[in-house]
Amino acid sequence: MLLDIQGLSVRYGRIAAVRDASVNVAEGEVVAVLGANGAGKSSLLKAAIGLVTPNSGHILFAGSDATRWSTAQRLANGLVLVPEGRRIVMSLTVEENLLMGAYARRDLEAVRKEIGVIYERFPNLGERRHMLASVLSGGELQMLAIGRGALARPRLMMLDEPSLGLSPRLVQELFRHLVEINRTGLALLLVEQNTRKALGIASRAYVMELGRVVMSGTPGELLADDRLEAAYLGTGAKA
Amino acid sequence: MFGQQVVNGLMLGSVYALVAVAFTFTIGILNFLNFSIPGIFMVTGMATWAMLKAGVALPIVVVLGLALGAALSFLVERFIFRASTHSDHYVPLVGSMAFLILFENLVLIRWGSDLQRLELPFADTSMRIAGLVIGIPQVIGLLLAVGAVWALAAIMRRTRLGRGLRTIAENPETATLLGVRVGRVVPTVFIIGGVFTALAGLLFAVNYQQVSPFMGEEVALKGISAMVIGGMGNIWGAILGGLVIGVVETAAITWFGARAVDIGVYGLLLLILFFRPTGLLGGHAGERA
Numbered sequence: 001m002l003l004d005i006q007g008l009s010v011r012y013g014r015i016a017a018v019r020d021a022s023v024n025v026a027e028g029e030v031v032a033v034l035g036a037n038g039a040g041k042s043s044l045l046k047a048a049i050g051l052v053t054p055n056s057g058h059i060l061f062a063g064s065d066a067t068r069w070s071t072a073q074r075l076a077n078g079l080v081l082v083p084e085g086r087r088i089v090m091s092l093t094v095e096e097n098l099l100m101g102a103y104a105r106r107d108l109e110a111v112r113k114e115i116g117v118i119y120e121r122f123p124n125l126g127e128r129r130h131m132l133a134s135v136l137s138g139g140e141l142q143m144l145a146i147g148r149g150a151l152a153r154p155r156l157m158m159l160d161e162p163s164l165g166l167s168p169r170l171v172q173e174l175f176r177h178l179v180e181i182n183r184t185g186l187a188l189l190l191v192e193q194n195t196r197k198a199l200g201i202a203s204r205a206y207v208m209e210l211g212r213v214v215m216s217g218t219p220g221e222l223l224a225d226d227r228l229e230a231a232y233l234g235t236g237a238k239a
Numbered sequence: 240m241f242g243q244q245v246v247n248g249l250m251l252g253s254v255y256a257l258v259a260v261a262f263t264f265t266i267g268i269l270n271f272l273n274f275s276i277p278g279i280f281m282v283t284g285m286a287t288w289a290m291l292k293a294g295v296a297l298p299i300v301v302v303l304g305l306a307l308g309a310a311l312s313f314l315v316e317r318f319i320f321r322a323s324t325h326s327d328h329y330v331p332l333v334g335s336m337a338f339l340i341l342f343e344n345l346v347l348i349r350w351g352s353d354l355q356r357l358e359l360p361f362a363d364t365s366m367r368i369a370g371l372v373i374g375i376p377q378v379i380g381l382l383l384a385v386g387a388v389w390a391l392a393a394i395m396r397r398t399r400l401g402r403g404l405r406t407i408a409e410n411p412e413t414a415t416l417l418g419v420r421v422g423r424v425v426p427t428v429f430i431i432g433g434v435f436t437a438l439a440g441l442l443f444a445v446n447y448q449q450v451s452p453f454m455g456e457e458v459a460l461k462g463i464s465a466m467v468i469g470g471m472g473n474i475w476g477a478i479l480g481g482l483v484i485g486v487v488e489t490a491a492i493t494w495f496g497a498r499a500v501d502i503g504v505y506g507l508l509l510l511i512l513f514f515r516p517t518g519l520l521g522g523h524a525g526e527r528a
């Protein structure tokens with residue numbers, strides 16, 4: 001397994017956001033994490049990238065115990081998070097945001113080349129490269145966030161609700177792009193509210209409810225199970 | 240003569256400008272009003288006097304002075320800022336004031352409260368350009384101040400460190416997410432602030448040839464005013480504000496006498512705040528170049 005999260009728990013004071021959750025992703029795989037608002041999906045990803053400290057459990061990455069690694073160390077080893085709400089730095093230009101994605105890298109030649117590829121793929125970003133990121137539209141910001149994540153040269157990209165706030169046409173384009181980058185060998189761990197879209201590209205999925213993983217399986221298995229809808233709507237289908 | 244007042248005012252203003260840059264840089268990036276800055280200014284001024292009196296050569300004094308400023312500022316980061324990462328923002332503010340008082344009292348114990356005079360043979364060398372008398376040490380001081388800000392602006396605008404600092408200024412958690420080791424970068428902010436402050440202390444000592452354990456306090460007020468006049472967090476604004484205050488102060492002395500100085504300077508501050516609450520170059524974050 002590339003990423004192996006074992007028995008993870010995350011608490012914020014008295015709130016238990018994640019309880020004994022185990023999630024794994026193999027090399028090159030696309031895995032979805034589904035669940036209603038507040039189910040603990042973002043907390044799971046934040047713990048995986050080291051933004052929050054788990055109360056118990058282990059995070060193994062590429063065979064090493066990464067539980068105590070700093071975020072910078074996780075990035076250097078090939079794990080990246082494209083966070084909820086994109087977190088683009090609005091006082092930096094488009095290009096500077098991309099360069100921030102490559103913050104830990106020293107091979108600037110290659111970075112420049114990869115930025116050029118992103119501009120070719122998303123000409124809107126290329127045209128606005130020297131403008132502040134705040135001029136971009138929602139769809140462009142999301143593509144910038146994914147491009148920035150890719151510039152860390154990850155082996156696994158975790159994405160937290162990338163389709164949030166995008167028009168159906170842009171969601172379409174986003175998922176097409178995710179499939180494209182997955183074909184380059186990049187594994188994806190995709191948190192989504194857009195269940196159908198996510199199951200459309202994932203080979204496996206987990207369903208979270210109130211901090212626990214209550215179901216997992218292939219898209220076919222999950223779609224055949226009416227507990228999926230219950231969990232997604234947050235109406236407590238107890239596993 | 241007006242031109243001469245402007246020249247003298249710019250020289251004085253460069254000291255305020257450097258202090259203002261130190262203040263505005265820490266505020267712009269860390270949202271922290273660091274009151275130890277005037278203390279570091281004073282300690283460097285006093286150390287300059289003590290070293291010159293002991294016969295240390297000026298270039299060595301400059302290097303040691305800058306290193307001292309950087310080291311003291313680093314100390315403040317370790318003891319105050321780092322320790323109060325999770326406290327309310329006024330906790331490091333009060334902590335840095337404690338450092339100011341500590342520095343003042345340590346200097347008082349060591350050297351007493353007297354005003355100390357520096358003997359510098361080159362201090363009065365000057366040149367004449369278009370009828371204006373321009374002191375050479377003052378010109379060097381002004382050039383150094385502008386050059387240091389230019390260098391800082393270039394670092395902020397063009398380097399990886401600058402991008403990291405601007406990201407921290409906008410959101411430290413986003414910076415962490417992108418792989419910036421925030422805990423290791425923050426000390427650089429203090430070290431840069433310390434170097435600017437020390438440069439101001441050195442320039443003041445050499446140009447005005449007198450230092451005292453209380454020299455930090457007036458410069459603190461003028462430096463903070465310069466920062467506000469220029470626009471909080473804006474390093475070019477800090478330079479502009481410092482030079483404006485220097486010119487207003489010198490002009491007020493000449494035309495209305497020494498008593499008018501503070502009315503002129505702080506009256507101007509209030510006027511600017513009234514008409515342009517965000518300052519002359521008003522923006523945010525330390526990166527605006």
Ligand SMILES: Nc1ncnc2c1ncn2[C@@H]1O[C@H](COP(=O)(O)OP(=O)(O)O)[C@@H](O)[C@H]1O
Nearest residue numbers: 012015017035036037038039040041042043044
């Ligand atoms: N920083 C925080 N402080 C306190 N509670 C939080 C914090 N972040 C999330 N929570 C709580 O943790 C639970 C899980 O949140 P989250 O991980 O954001 O879920 P999801 O991403 O599935 O919507 C929710 O009850 C939420 O209110």
Ligand SMILES: [Mg+2]
Nearest residue numbers: 041042043084
């Ligand atoms: Mg979430």
